[in-house]
Amino acid sequence: MxxxxxxxxxxxxxxxxxxxxxxxxxxxxxxxxxxxxxxxxxxxxxxxxxxxxxxxxxxxxxxxxxxxxxxxxxxxxxxxxxxxxxxxxxxxxxxxxxxxxxxxxxxxxxxxxxxxxxxxxxxxxxxxxxxxxxxxxxxxxxxxxxxxxxxxxxxxxxxxxxxxxxxxxxxxxxxxxxxxxxxxxxxxxxxxxxxxxxxxxxxxxxYIIPNHLAQADPLIQRFEQWARANLKSGFSLQDAAGALATSTRSLQRRCQDVLGKSPLAYFQDLRVEHAQSLIRGSGLDLESIAAEVGYGDGATLRTLLRQRLGRGVRELRADLL
The missing domain is CATH 3.40.50.880 (Class I glutamine amidotransferase (GATase) domain)
Structure with a gap:
């Protein structure tokens, strides 16, 4: 060759x-x-x-x-x-x-x-x-x-x-x-x-840092700030758009244009990032971590981590060893 x-x-x-x-x-x-x-x-x-x-x-x-x-x-x-x-x-x-x-x-x-x-x-x-x-x-x-x-x-x-x-x-x-x-x-x-x-x-x-991506656009940056403040309470497109003084359609379109994904998908990215931080840096069990990022049980969070990162909780914690 x-x-x-x-x-x-x-x-x-x-x-x-x-x-x-x-x-x-x-x-x-x-x-x-x-x-x-x-x-x-x-x-x-x-x-x-x-x-x-x-x-x-x-x-x-x-x-x-x-x-x-x-x-x-x-x-x-x-x-x-x-x-x-x-x-x-x-x-x-x-x-x-x-x-x-x-x-x-x-x-x-x-x-x-x-x-x-x-x-x-x-x-x-x-x-x-x-x-x-x-x-x-x-x-x-x-x-x-x-x-x-x-x-x-x-x-x-x-x-x-x-x-x-x-x-x-x-x-x-x-x-x-x-x-x-x-x-x-x-x-x-x-x-x-x-x-x-x-x-x-x-x-x-x-390896992706959601905060870095948000800085590419003022509306997305404000959406990221709103999302981080509402991780525990959960996602609502209507609430997010209302807090940002924009329409749901505009928020969806801007997320797609800048991030290539929906507002919900980006919200889940932030959940995953915060969950990783808690898994590696806190003594909380998985159920408690799930509650911190807005999930009712650890099984749902475990599935999301595996889907997004291709890794489970044990593998993420093993990184610290």
């Missing part, structure tokens, strides 16, 4: 290094333990002769024009969490050239993968329109509003699609690299995972 990693100035150092290291380890283990030749021919390519990482390290790159046609192209993230900085980067000449090149690769049937904010480059080029995708959960509201034609689900860590695959925030670079190794050999991916002490994660829901 021939893979190009597209390096742009200011990229996230860890994203590049963990991707390169994953394929390096996969090649070594393939040759040493599985009796096969290295499976991954990896090149770092750039739109300019000189590329520097976010920490200022010079990255040796091969010119795209001289590189052979790849099977896959991976787009690492730029190192920023600020929406304004990310949007400004789209006007850089090298980034504009990169979008043009991504479209050319796509037209040539090359598969495309991106992690974290790298997914924005694919979306900005229109390559994700009509497809499912995931991204850095912290900038999901911006992604959702800027690219309404993309079916975004930021709760998932990896989403294969018609053009390739997208992965979640920051260390999603590792998940994407392991996914590509697994697509070539599940056995090899298992070996690499054990050497790296890492497994492909199916969800990033457990």
């Amino acid at each position: 021939r893979i190009h990693i597209l390096a742009l100035d200011g990229l996230f150092d860890t994203g590049l290094s963990v991707t390169l290291d994953t394929f390096l380890i996969a090649n070594k283990l393939s040759a040493r333990l599985m009796g096969g030749a290295p499976r991954f021919d990896v090149s770092v390519v750039g739109m300019r002769k000189r590329v520097r990482s976010n920490h200022g390290f010079s990255i040796p790159v091969e010119a795209v024009s001289t590189a052979s046609k790849p099977d896959w192209v991976i787009v690492p993230a730029l190192a920023t969490s600020a929406p304004d900085e990310l949007l400004e980067s789209f006007d850089r000449a090298d980034v504009i050239d990169a979008r043009t090149q991504l479209c050319a690769w796509h037209a040539a049937k090359v598969r495309l993968g991106a992690s974290c904010l790298g997914t924005f480059h694919l979306a900005e080029a229109g390559l994700l329109d009509g497809h499912e995708a995931t991204t850095n959960w912290a900038l999901a509201p911006l992604f959702r509003q800027r690219y309404p034609a993309v079916r975004l689900d930021e709760s998932r860590m990896l989403i294969p699609s018609g053009i390739g695959v997208t992965a979640g925030a920051a260390m999603g670079h590792l998940d994407l690299a392991l996914w590509l190794v697994r697509s070539a050999s599940p056995e090899l991916a298992s070996l690499v995972s054990r050497y790296l002490l890492a497994d492909i994660r199916s969800s990033q829901a457990a």
Whole structure:
């Protein structure tokens, strides 16, 4: 499998290094333990002769024009969490050239993968329109509003699609690299995972901070404040809209536009977050915790935690050990 990693100035150092290291380890283990030749021919390519990482390290790159046609192209993230900085980067000449090149690769049937904010480059080029995708959960509201034609689900860590695959925030670079190794050999991916002490994660829901998402919109921020004050008493769309001096329809529409979910679903996100905090930081039993977040019994809360996080109470408490 021939893979190009597209390096742009200011990229996230860890994203590049963990991707390169994953394929390096996969090649070594393939040759040493599985009796096969290295499976991954990896090149770092750039739109300019000189590329520097976010920490200022010079990255040796091969010119795209001289590189052979790849099977896959991976787009690492730029190192920023600020929406304004990310949007400004789209006007850089090298980034504009990169979008043009991504479209050319796509037209040539090359598969495309991106992690974290790298997914924005694919979306900005229109390559994700009509497809499912995931991204850095912290900038999901911006992604959702800027690219309404993309079916975004930021709760998932990896989403294969018609053009390739997208992965979640920051260390999603590792998940994407392991996914590509697994697509070539599940056995090899298992070996690499054990050497790296890492497994492909199916969800990033457990890492999402609802408060951060709410800050993307004034109405949602006020709704979040109302919801936190009413977790114990329960959810009423009419009460929420009345307290916020808006209509139920407007609140539902705004939640969908910004968060990609209903007001009730976001209210349940806050319940889950608070329940996690109590499970890990209090001595309360499950029934008492359920009451604190507005549920009549612990079984209902247990089911919600399993549905949202893929983990149970024992697993959450085990994190503290």
